[in-house]
Amino acid sequence: MNLIINNSSMQPIYEQIISQIKAKIMHGELKEEVMLPSVRSLAKELKVSALTVKKSYDALEQEGFIVTVHGKGSFVTLANQALMLEEKKKEVEADLEMVIRKGRSCGMSNQELTELFEIVLEDE
Secondary structure (H helix, E strand, O other): OOOOOOOOOOOOHHHHHHHHHHHHHHOOOOOOOOEOOOHHHHHHHHOOOHHHHHHHHHHHHHOOOEEEEOOOEEEEOOOOHHHHHHHHHHHHHHHHHHHHHHHHHOOOOHHHHHHHHHHHHHHO
16 A cells, blocks of 8 residues: 555554555545555555554544445545545644744744745735
8 A cells, every 4th residue: 555654753653554544535546435455464564563554444434534344345435525624724734833833943933924924825
């Protein structure tokens, strides 16, 4: 499936799997009704525990990104558009938080950050 696991990351492996599969769904790399690898085969491919992959699949199913059919496998579902929009908003929020941290690390005030944001916004 081409997921990259960073064992030295502070983010747990199951969360890395979840975020990468979500990203593939949201960017259209994984389409509706596409079958995901079995828990065992993905665990073998990523060299992680099958329980870790199962935990990831369970979370993705709970969030509405996949559906698991007993005896058949796990499939990408037609994700709820509101859910997809909310996920994208979370990404934008995280990006803005990173920008604010970068700005503050070089001494920018809230006023300077706001002015810069408004300038960039006008140019778009």
